[in-house]
Amino acid sequence: MELVLENINKKYNDCYAVKNVNVSLKTGVHALLGANGSGKTTLMKMICGILKGEGEVHFDDIDLKNEYDNYASHLGYMPQHFGYYPHYTVKEFLEYMCIIKNLSPQYSQKRIETLVKQLNLEDKMNTKMKKLSGGMLKRVGIIQALLNEPDILILDEPTAGLDPKERIIFRNLIASLSSTAIILLSTHIVSDIETIADDILIMKEGEIIMHDNYDELLKVVEGKVWELELPTQEGLAIMAQKRVVKSHNRHQSIHMRIVSDQKPHILAQLVNPDLDDLYLYYFEEEPNDETFDH
Amino acid sequence: MVNIDLKALDETKKACHQELHLIQEKYNARYSQLIWRYMVKEYCKLFIFAFMSFGAVLIMSIMFQQMTFVCIPLYFVIFGLLALLENMKDDLYHTKELMVTSYMNEGRSFLYRTIVIIVFQMIMIGMTFLVLPLNSKEFIYLLLLTVFPLFIAEMIALSCIQLIRNLGGIAVIYMVVYGIVIVCIHYFHLEVIISMKECLWVVGGSFILYIVSMILLYKQRKESTVLWN
Numbered sequence: 001m002e003l004v005l006e007n008i009n010k011k012y013n014d015c016y017a018v019k020n021v022n023v024s025l026k027t028g029v030h031a032l033l034g035a036n037g038s039g040k041t042t043l044m045k046m047i048c049g050i051l052k053g054e055g056e057v058h059f060d061d062i063d064l065k066n067e068y069d070n071y072a073s074h075l076g077y078m079p080q081h082f083g084y085y086p087h088y089t090v091k092e093f094l095e096y097m098c099i100i101k102n103l104s105p106q107y108s109q110k111r112i113e114t115l116v117k118q119l120n121l122e123d124k125m126n127t128k129m130k131k132l133s134g135g136m137l138k139r140v141g142i143i144q145a146l147l148n149e150p151d152i153l154i155l156d157e158p159t160a161g162l163d164p165k166e167r168i169i170f171r172n173l174i175a176s177l178s179s180t181a182i183i184l185l186s187t188h189i190v191s192d193i194e195t196i197a198d199d200i201l202i203m204k205e206g207e208i209i210m211h212d213n214y215d216e217l218l219k220v221v222e223g224k225v226w227e228l229e230l231p232t233q234e235g236l237a238i239m240a241q242k243r244v245v246k247s248h249n250r251h252q253s254i255h256m257r258i259v260s261d262q263k264p265h266i267l268a269q270l271v272n273p274d275l276d277d278l279y280l281y282y283f284e285e286e287p288n289d290e291t292f293d294h
Numbered sequence: 295m296v297n298i299d300l301k302a303l304d305e306t307k308k309a310c311h312q313e314l315h316l317i318q319e320k321y322n323a324r325y326s327q328l329i330w331r332y333m334v335k336e337y338c339k340l341f342i343f344a345f346m347s348f349g350a351v352l353i354m355s356i357m358f359q360q361m362t363f364v365c366i367p368l369y370f371v372i373f374g375l376l377a378l379l380e381n382m383k384d385d386l387y388h389t390k391e392l393m394v395t396s397y398m399n400e401g402r403s404f405l406y407r408t409i410v411i412i413v414f415q416m417i418m419i420g421m422t423f424l425v426l427p428l429n430s431k432e433f434i435y436l437l438l439l440t441v442f443p444l445f446i447a448e449m450i451a452l453s454c455i456q457l458i459r460n461l462g463g464i465a466v467i468y469m470v471v472y473g474i475v476i477v478c479i480h481y482f483h484l485e486v487i488i489s490m491k492e493c494l495w496v497v498g499g500s501f502i503l504y505i506v507s508m509i510l511l512y513k514q515r516k517e518s519t520v521l522w523n
Contacts, residue, residue: 004376045339048395069397077395083388091333099331102397107320148320 001027001060001151003047003182008055009178010042012107012205017042019206029178031193033275035283036202040186041080043203044154047184048077059182061153073102076150076181077142080157086130090121090140093129097144108147117141118173134161142170146177153177155185159192171196185195190275200275202282209282218273221259225277226268239266245280332398333410341414347372348418352425362432366422367439371472373418374444378412378451378464387460401516408452408508415444434493435485445450445477445500449507456514 006220008021018039032040045051049064049071057064062071084093091112098108116122119139124132132140138161145153155174159167174183174196187193193200200217202210210217225245230238235254241245242264246257258264260279322328348393351369357360381404384390394400419441428436451468458464479485 048391050391050394068399072395072397072399075395077391079391081388082392083384083390085383085387087388088433096335097392097396099328099335100393100398100403102322102328102395104322105331106321 001182002058003152003184004056004058005047006056006058008043008046008053008057010039010046010051012055016206018046018101021055023201023206023208023211025182025184027179028198029174029183029185029196031194031197031200031205031281032184033188033200034186034189035188036230037056038203039206040203041156042206044077044156044179044184044186047152048075048154073148074151076145076148076153078145078155078158080160082137082141082144084137084140086128088129089114089126090129090132091125093140094143094147098147101148103148111147111149112143115146119143119169135163135166138162139166139170142173151181153181153183155183157187158185159187159189167192188279190279194275202278202280214275217278218275221273221277221281223270224259224261224281225273226260227256227271228258228259228265229253230267230269231264243280244278307351329406329410332406336380336407337410337414340380342377344373344418348421352422355426362426363436363439366426366436367443367476370415370419370440370444371469373415374448374472375465375468377415377448378455378468379461380405380411381452382455382459382461382464385455386461399516401512404463404515405508405512408512412504412508430490431485434488437497438479438485438495439476441497442479442500443472445504446475446499447472449504452511453507456511 001022003025005021005023005025008018009016021043029052032043034040042051046053046055047057047064049057049068062074064071085096088096094112094116095108098105098112103172104109116125119141119142121136121139124136129137129140138158142155142158145155157172159170162170171192174185177183178196178198185192185197197214199211199213201208202217210220228238228248229235231253232249235247237257238244238258239254239256243259244256245259257271257277258268259273261283311416322331348370351365354365379386384393384400386402390400393403398406421490422440423433423436447468450471451464454467455464
């Protein structure tokens, strides 16, 4: 199975929301990482056929433009904020989704039961949609996307609003699907990506600037991540100048994790990078990139 | 001589049958089944409401005969408004993204909703004229006050949905068009000057116009879902 995006462009007035995207995605979990406004949602909507734009999208031999019915039967989509009829119960909503996906009644019933059990929503089946918490709504959103056992699963910010337990359930579910579907999920919660993504696409200003697996991506920031503990006053001065990933106050001192091309302080220790560091490296301008000379 | 592995061929055949069986189990094979399930899910409450209020309107019309030409048109005005609301549900509840990416898509959902509503409206209109004791003049007058403006107003309002995605705006357009048609009927005394045959032609013509415009709108919506550029 392969999802191919060729020369995808989307312009709003004179500004590119998505620019020259050429990607081929195979079975597995692909994470789309980027800041707000980087074009993640626009790209996902284009893959789903919701937004018009330039370029070609194919799933195996199925063309999105010319065979949308066929394409949509392989597609599961969970929008960032999905709409629902508030007076429907969870059961009614899922049944409705099965109907509009043209799934047979017998199949729908079995599939709903299985997914509801997997995502621990059995006791909420008769609750009105409008009474569900944010986390529960997300779970219902994930279920509706999985109803037709999609080969392409597009999840826009699926873990936003989930508590840690719900996130673990979600990760396990995605991991179980990764061998049978092409899963593209967008997030800026980097810890989700570290655990489940096979490869990561980094988007900035509409373009995919990097596409590789976790270990390869981290090589970019290898030798650029430092940890340092300084007295509070001196620490605050450093924080104003450098890209600080994490900081922690300890009595009279501050412990910091800094991303910098050069050693930020004589006492700084080089450490192994993680995705947070990479994210900050690409998405935050360094306030003042002068080297600390002691 | 080509050496065909018959065992492999048989296994392929079995695998194909198995796949076909899985697909048949997974999807609705008949459109009628899909439309029926969709209709029940979407319109069950609307139909119950329509039947109950229809009963109340009929009782009022029979008890107070002078109210007939107010109650019945008012019933169809409200019914038409609810039908418009049903057609705008996806915009109202932001369910469009889910609808577009499903088999039903924007085009089919519009078509099925329109078919269901028009069939139901025809049933209700038929029942009205069957149940109420009307002479031919009253029949023409009621037909001109209900069916004719209903089709015209709904047709124009539904055509405007693509441009004005606001329920209030669409409701105003619907009411204004309905009102204009009623005023015109009274201004030109159509109920007096046209015969039964002419009246049926007018109503039939407006119905055909409604159907044609709905088919065009369906095609437009379906294409807007499928085509990219």
